Amino acid sequence: MLETARLVLRPLGTADIDAFVELHADERVNRFMEPFSRTEALARLAVVESQWAARGHGLLAVELKATGEFIGRAGPQYWERFGEIEIAWVLRADHWGRGYATEAARACVDWGFQNLEADYFTAMIRPANAPSRRVAERLGFAPRRADILFGHPVTVYGLDRPGRVS
Template sequence: MLASVIQTDRLDLRPLGLADIDSFVDLHAEAWVTRFVDPYPRDRALARLAEVERQWTERGYGLFAAVCRDSGAFIGRCGLNYWEQFDEVEAAWTLHPTAWGRGYATEAARACVDWGFEMFGFPRITAMIRHGNTASVRGAERLGFSPRREEIVAGHPVTVYVGDRI
């Protein structure tokens, strides 16, 4: 694994894994979160986290647990996710509603995008945002991403935002 932890001003980002099952399930059970991200009951969450660990092992990148450095609290997940169906790397972020409105999502996503461009030389990174998720659209725009196309992901229409390596 290439990165054990990425530190931002306020966050520690460490590889997400099976040990995070309870926090992951709790995050994806929040009604405000599941408006735009599918819920993950425990059995589905275990399969997803095993896939995240596999991506870390095979690709050297994946999703991180976002942890507040001052409190040690798990506030969500972010990172880079490879989509085989598109042959693309996506910057993904999902934070607990108690962490919204503080700039954490942009801080975490910026660190992940910069790390992806620097460590792996990706020519572009995408963000797949469900229709109506205006907060994530604003986050993608703050990252310098722009809308490029429409797709269907996990049965939901999304706008694919793209950030090109500069």
């Protein structure tokens, strides 16, 4: 579990199914990602749990420290296809514009560099997703390459481990 000034981040799992489905049911959230049916969400959350069990890290539920309200998900997720760890973030639309995504992702980056042996982290962002690009840039990520994720073009941003020469 991670804590920031305003947030609590804890391992995301199948017990979060209702909040996860609600998060991904919002068309504003899904402008740059695919929605999940309940069955797909349960399968995705099972993968998250298995990543936690196998790798010791995975996506985290993002909750407001003051109320415990689930406002999204963030965290390090390993992409076997790329051999990379992405720092991901998705928040409920009614919590956009308050700095929560940057706060959660920064905590994940800091934790990741302290606890994982990765030389760098990525953030995979669809080109039109300006808000996520701004979060990535605030965190120090820079465009690294173009790729395809779930059939959509993405810009893969990278953030090197502090002190690493790339």
